[in-house]
Amino acid sequence: MKKKYNTYSHNISDKLVKLLLTFVTFFSVSILFLIMIFLFKEGLPVFKVVSIKDFILGKQWYPTSTPPKFGILPLIAASLSVTFLSAIIAVPFSLAIAIYLSEIASNGIKQIFKPTIELIASIPSVVIGFFGMVVFAPFLQNIFKIESGLNLFNAAIMLSFMSIPTIASISEDAISSVPSSLKEASYALGATRWETITKITLSAAISGIWTSIILGLARVLGETMVVLMVAGGATTFPKSIFSPIRPLTSNIAAEMAEASYRSEHYYALFAIGIVLFILTFIFNFIANYISEKYKFKYD
Amino acid sequence: MKKRARFIEKFSFTLIKIMSFTIIFFLLFFLFYIFSKGYSALSIDFITKFPENNMTEGGIFPAILGTLFLIIGSTLFSVPVGIMTAIYLNEYPINPKLLNIVRMMINNLAGVPSVVFGLFGLSVFVIFFKFGSSMLAGSLTLGILNLPLIIRSTEEALKTVPDSYREASLALGATKWQTIRKIVLPSAIPGILTGIMLSMGRAAGETAPIMFTCATFYIPYIPTSIFSEVMALPYHIYVLATAGTEIEKTRPIQYGTAIVLIALVLILNLAGMILRYKYKKRFEE
Numbered sequence: 001m002k003k004k005y006n007t008y009s010h011n012i013s014d015k016l017v018k019l020l021l022t023f024v025t026f027f028s029v030s031i032l033f034l035i036m037i038f039l040f041k042e043g044l045p046v047f048k049v050v051s052i053k054d055f056i057l058g059k060q061w062y063p064t065s066t067p068p069k070f071g072i073l074p075l076i077a078a079s080l081s082v083t084f085l086s087a088i089i090a091v092p093f094s095l096a097i098a099i100y101l102s103e104i105a106s107n108g109i110k111q112i113f114k115p116t117i118e119l120i121a122s123i124p125s126v127v128i129g130f131f132g133m134v135v136f137a138p139f140l141q142n143i144f145k146i147e148s149g150l151n152l153f154n155a156a157i158m159l160s161f162m163s164i165p166t167i168a169s170i171s172e173d174a175i176s177s178v179p180s181s182l183k184e185a186s187y188a189l190g191a192t193r194w195e196t197i198t199k200i201t202l203s204a205a206i207s208g209i210w211t212s213i214i215l216g217l218a219r220v221l222g223e224t225m226v227v228l229m230v231a232g233g234a235t236t237f238p239k240s241i242f243s244p245i246r247p248l249t250s251n252i253a254a255e256m257a258e259a260s261y262r263s264e265h266y267y268a269l270f271a272i273g274i275v276l277f278i279l280t281f282i283f284n285f286i287a288n289y290i291s292e293k294y295k296f297k298y299d
Numbered sequence: 300m301k302k303r304a305r306f307i308e309k310f311s312f313t314l315i316k317i318m319s320f321t322i323i324f325f326l327l328f329f330l331f332y333i334f335s336k337g338y339s340a341l342s343i344d345f346i347t348k349f350p351e352n353n354m355t356e357g358g359i360f361p362a363i364l365g366t367l368f369l370i371i372g373s374t375l376f377s378v379p380v381g382i383m384t385a386i387y388l389n390e391y392p393i394n395p396k397l398l399n400i401v402r403m404m405i406n407n408l409a410g411v412p413s414v415v416f417g418l419f420g421l422s423v424f425v426i427f428f429k430f431g432s433s434m435l436a437g438s439l440t441l442g443i444l445n446l447p448l449i450i451r452s453t454e455e456a457l458k459t460v461p462d463s464y465r466e467a468s469l470a471l472g473a474t475k476w477q478t479i480r481k482i483v484l485p486s487a488i489p490g491i492l493t494g495i496m497l498s499m500g501r502a503a504g505e506t507a508p509i510m511f512t513c514a515t516f517y518i519p520y521i522p523t524s525i526f527s528e529v530m531a532l533p534y535h536i537y538v539l540a541t542a543g544t545e546i547e548k549t550r551p552i553q554y555g556t557a558i559v560l561i562a563l564v565l566i567l568n569l570a571g572m573i574l575r576y577k578y579k580k581r582f583e584e
Contacts (some may be wrong), residue, residue, distance in 0.1 A: 016477045021391065022382055025388065027379070031443055035415065100318075104312055124503070124504025124560055126504065127561060161325065192304045194311050206416070222412025222415075251509065270418055270422070273414070277412075280411060284407050
């Protein structure tokens with residue numbers, strides 16, 4: 001009888017545990033919704049003073065003038081241009097690292113190289129921003145004889161440094177998971193290692209590489225401190241790669257402290273949060289779609 | 300033809316090596332530069348004393364303490380919630396379609412920009428729950444930010460535990476929860492710890508989420524309750540470097556603070572990496 005009682009109590013505790021775990025999981029998943037709800041709650045009221053179209057396509061951001069102007073197009077242009085430019089810099093370096101690690105480096109080098117690249121990802125963004133501000137900006141100013149080193153170009157360099165570990169490590173996983181039978185077939189046909197890499201391995205791993213690039217770009221787009229400290233902060237359209245700019249993220253960080261609670265300005269900053277939320281959602285969706293759709297079919 | 304192909308190969312491999320090592324070189328230069336500039340500011344007093352004389356002298360003790368509090372506070376939230384979620388997702392039967400959606404949502408949560416977490420923390424913890432700008436609000440915000448990381452690393456650790464372990468335990472009459480608690484979790488612990496270390500490093504370094512939820516430029520005392528505002532290392536660097544009247548004068552302190560923050564984050568990350576390395580070895584044997 002005693003044994004039966006034991007099993008019974010164990011079953012009860014098992015059920016309780018399962019209930020608790022279900023509840024906690026539900027809570028974890030609901031956080032994404034909570035973020036959405038609160039962003040909308042605090043952001044949507046701005047559309048009483050400005051239409052969605054004027055908000056997104058408006059060319060002037062003067063939140064404290066009378067009447068205030070809440071047009072975020074220059075901020076969107078800033079975010080996109082810095083993301084694009086940093087991708088141009090980061091992608092070749094990241095792919096070089098991914099190819100080097102998966103195809104060229106010896107095991108010994110790999111074991112040191114890989115964690116070192118991972119360490120870059122752990123450097124706090126505020127320190128990278130600090131470096132861009134006090135070291136790289138004066139350097140740029142001297143080299144290119146420009147008014148200020150705090151600009152789009154500087155931000156793009158610092159951001160690409162930050163996004164290289166993301167792009168490189170996911171690409172490397174994709175390249176390493178290409179079955180060796182494909183490569184061997186290529187060698188057997190007389191291709192060199194380099195020909196095999198460019199024509200066989202990379203094209204077999206292309207979906208993983210795209211996923212890595214998109215995730216890297218999402219990280220750049222959402223990064224705040226580096227652009228806040230380094231990009232220059234002017235709310236105008238970027239005219240050259242040396243223009244000071246202010247991306248969406250840094251605009252929120254720069255102005256939240258001065259926006260009084262539940263003012264139009266405050267609502268507008270939350271509305272920018274909504275835009276950012278939607279943009280990163282789209283990026284993630286695309287990354288997810290690519291990696292699901294082109295999942296490796298050679299097994 | 301063959302000769303040309305060989306030449307192209309050699310050229311490309313060299314280029315790839317140069318590009319790869321350029322990044323490592325940049326990293327080393329970066330660390331070396333900050334260290335060489337901030338080295339002179341470091342001393343025992345620097346990490347144990349309060350700031351003095353309008354921040355231009357003295358130490359950064361309260362900022363170190365604040366960051367440690369925030370690490371602990373955020374971990375207290377993210378670790379239990381994250382581990383429980385991961386256990387449920389990995390160990391219990393869930394409709395695969397639903398599981399896919401849940402995974403996608405957690406991935407999406409991981410992709411939300413940190414400044415948006417800051418907005419969320421501001422509107423929910425600071426305003427809605429009336430915690431005010433406080434350690435509690437900041438810790439919860441950072442905890443939520445780290446939640447996807449903990450979930451993911453725990454799930455990965457659980458996946459490396461062979462199914463034969465579970466089956467053996469269940470066959471001996473253990474219940475599901477007993478199996479998880481006594482067999483699965485102990486085998487997965489090193490992997491879970493790695494994730495925790497990495498997330499602590501992240502909590503230490505994040506700035507945007509704490510700007511609106513808990514960070515303050517200066518408090519002359521040690522925070523006494525979870526409703527106090529705190530100083531934090533990353534915010535300290537940001538404010539000293541961008542605001543105030545003594546930007547040039549406090550430059551050594553800025554570099555010094557950056558060294559302390561980098562050291563803290565690197566130690567946490569290295570600890571995580573070493574754990575993972577040992578763990579991998581154990582399973583390969």
